[in-house]
Amino acid sequence: MTHDTESTPDLTRNQALVFGALSGAEGPLSAYTILDQLRDDGLRAPLQVYRALDKLVEFGLVHRLESLNAFVACNHPAGDAPGESHGTVAFAICEECGGVTEFAEQDVVKRLQGWARTEGFHATSTVIELRGLCESCAPA
């Protein structure tokens, strides 16, 4: 163990492999794509990848993109570092180049929390994903 009060935990071998694959990728990867990339490192079965992903998501190092059924390494918008327990974030996903931008809009989060409060809804997680074209890919 490497002490720590509440920072990023030590990763196991499989977790480190999966996190490495996601960190090195340009865009989101599916669990099976990750698996294919890690065959040479000894991974054989989807469950090995899914188990690592579950933990990485729990640690806040990786995010799942619900509208893509895929995963990306956390790329925190300026401010705190990845892995720091962070609140609700949003993603903009380019359908042309596959690029994903992670961003935080506190006003959006506050508004949704406001709605939840007035409705008595107790949110445990919030998904915000924009689909479209990024600046580079949008027509002039």
Add this chain to the structure above:
Amino acid sequence: MTHDTESTPDLTRNQALVFGALSGAEGPLSAYTILDQLRDDGLRAPLQVYRALDKLVEFGLVHRLESLNAFVACNHPAGDAPGESHGTVAFAICEECGGVTEFAEQDVVKRLQGWARTEGFHATSTVIELRGLCESCAPA
């Protein structure tokens, strides 16, 4: 054809069957659940359901819940009627009872549009889904 300028189109047999199943349901249904419910009506294959769903979503009569891989009949928050071309809406999904509430928060949409504008991102669709417990299911 029944004329119309831009209202809800006539549904084909399969579309009507699928829409009926969703309208009668208490919560979201997966395509395969819909299929099972419509076997007696002659539906045999997933594609028959998926094709109908594609159209119903296009018409704005049905929404796909990305975080559930399931579908719900549009249940517009007070204002205009289902099927009226409507903008971005959000969903609150209860993990206990399965209930789904569709709501519109114009400020949220505006704020996300603002972000997109400043980043040059051209959004074509937006997913907003809260997961948690509805008022009835939340602990006292």
Add this chain to the structure above:
DNA sequence: TGATGAAATGTTATGTCATAACGTTTGAGG
């Protein structure tokens, strides 16, 4: 140090969601 229990791992099989590819039917408009 050696028992022990929680967490991680390995492996096989299965379940669930979605689409490719192809041919046929339907029906409005010319």
Add this chain to the structure above:
DNA sequence: CCTCAAACGTTATGACATAACATTTCATCA
């Protein structure tokens, strides 16, 4: 009628995710 686009039917396949069970790892502590 003819034609063409849209909807339909069917089989096969691809893509995403988990159940179930046996084994290993390793920090903790008697």
